[in-house]
Amino acid sequence: MKSNLTQINSSSALVFNNPELFIEGWYWAIRSQDLKVGEVKPVTLQGRNLALYRGKDGNAIALDAYCPHMGAHLAEGKVEGNNIRCFFHHWEFNSSGNCVDIPCLGKALPVKLKTWHTAEKYGMVWVWTGDTPKQPLPFVPELENEECDFAFGSHFFKNCHPNVVMINAIDAHHFNTVHNFPIEIVFRKEELNENAITFSNTTRGGDESLLMKLILPFYKNEGTYSMCYWYGSTGTVTLGPDFLHFYIMFALRLVEGGKTEGQTILITKKRPGLFGWSFNRLILWLTLMVGNYFAKGDTKVFQTIKFNLKTPTKADQSIIQFIQHYEQQKPLVWGTWENPSTRRGEEAGVVYSACSS
Template identity: 70%
Template sequence: MPSTSQHSNFNNPTQFVEGWYWALPSSKLKVGRVKAVTLLGRNLAIYRGVSGQVVAVDAYCSHMGAHLAEGKVEGDGIRCFFHNWKYDDRGICVDVPSQGKPLPVCIKTWQTAEKYGMIWVWVGEEKPSSLPFVPELEQVDCDYLLGTRFVKNCHPNVLLINAIDAHHFNTVHNLPLEIVFDSQDLNNAITFSNTTRGGDDSWLIRLIRPLYRNEVTYSMCYWYGSTGTVTLGPDFLHFYIIFALRMIEGGKTEGQTILVTPKRPGCIGWGVNRGLLWLTQQVGNYFAKGDTQVFQTIQFDLKTPTKADRSILQFIQHVNHQKVLTWGTWQAFDSPEESDSPLETLCDRHSSTSLML
């Protein structure tokens, strides 16, 4: 099974899966401020209005193309620096000072949400699906800590398969246990969970065996081909790490780790969680240090898959069945440009909704 081809979504630097992608940390966008963000080849202006709502708009003013991140936030709208045209949070022009009235134009807006201390942008025309989440914590209030931000010299799809590369746990990390994954397709996500006990000839496995009632807990959940959540640890204490990735120029990866733990009550709970988040970061760093250099030089091409690569092939197949968009334009792959439509319909269809989760 070839890993990439002209028609493959996986590891393709010209297209990406429609979905939620991280834009910037929530703490970096104060009320009344605007930031220039380039996301998957498209330039955006992302601002926080006085209501606290985050709005993402195409970067360039419809008058002369000035970058709106040079402008200023007014209420829940934004005013261009160059000629002071103002757009509301739906992208509709509401003021042109030189005309004394607005003109019937609008700029494109994109749906936003906030979770785990990050601002996410829904990239696509379809109704947004679920934000990425840790399956065990879907209905749980969580504390979080933003960890390492990094750039890797490979595609996000390739970087993510490292966590389900069963054989490399033995060859690189010297884990005395054969990992066998069971996968479950969840439409926009796919999960891989370890199913094996084994390792009884290892003193390390015998030592930690009392901490696990069944198999050693290790599972991954992949969202939109570019965000992965890791769950691992003994039965009484699971560690949760989110790897939020996005493709950058040249098919490379920019990533942000997010460390997560269930919220615990009171001041003592707050202090315990600070320690647990720190410990979670150390666990993530331990695994990352073992093979991070590989993803600066790898030229991924799975020409000779083996039995141990079964989960990787399943992930490739999952990505190849997702709806994809074209780098930079965000148009559906191989679809014609959208025809013009009336202003009201256009702005309604592309209006931005900010969700605080």
């Protein structure tokens, strides 16, 4: 334990809490319901300006925002079938970004806009920030193969980096100091793949507490609390008694100044029939109440914190493990989505080596 705590902290990390870098992966762009067929919307994602439109076939298309002719923003344009036409001089581009028509020439030119892979899940349009998706969309591990119902919680901004917001959910000691939870929480980590890691509670206790005496009969073993992180910026919380788990997704993205924009999504397994639909509305409402309870105590911290983990303790083990996992993923530059410079990559290799030793 001692070596893990001393090998890496927030001052030695190169990517974690860095306002200029983020991890290649899937990031939420817009609510699906806010992009109707025939609509085009401007979206700034991880510092890059995009135009998102939904063609006649219903597919969401993401492409770089500016027309290669004179730089007009394509979100000012018009969707025609499955194509987008620039407002300024009516250059037309298909869903692959290829120019297919220039009215003043009566033909197209061999010009191509950069397009980005999109997918839809949990009511959101997601964009992959690299060339080819290497991992799946973020999902709740317990619901991986289930059809789900969902509802939107809060859309919020925080005055700190998404990484700092994310690690709050595995800050074991703050459950005691901020939320007055009467047990010592210890997490077990499991890496699902190079871009996903889970932290699950392994402890049971607090029998002297009235609260724990009331809720422990609903747990056969340790209390269910699990956090799954995707690309370091999207997390799913699973908690609740054995007979009913609540699922909350926090989809975050890095905005200018190293700050956070986030969307909360409430999730539950789809249940059949009218009764199932009505029951799920209740479950999603209860999920919102549970999420609000845990969020209200932390909100003010995120507005003033200047995160710097100089003196990690044993209770910070899971945070250290998260940072190590995060540092081993592929970074991109905020705004350009390019790979960092060779020099920065060489420096990162030193930290990655230390993390894995």
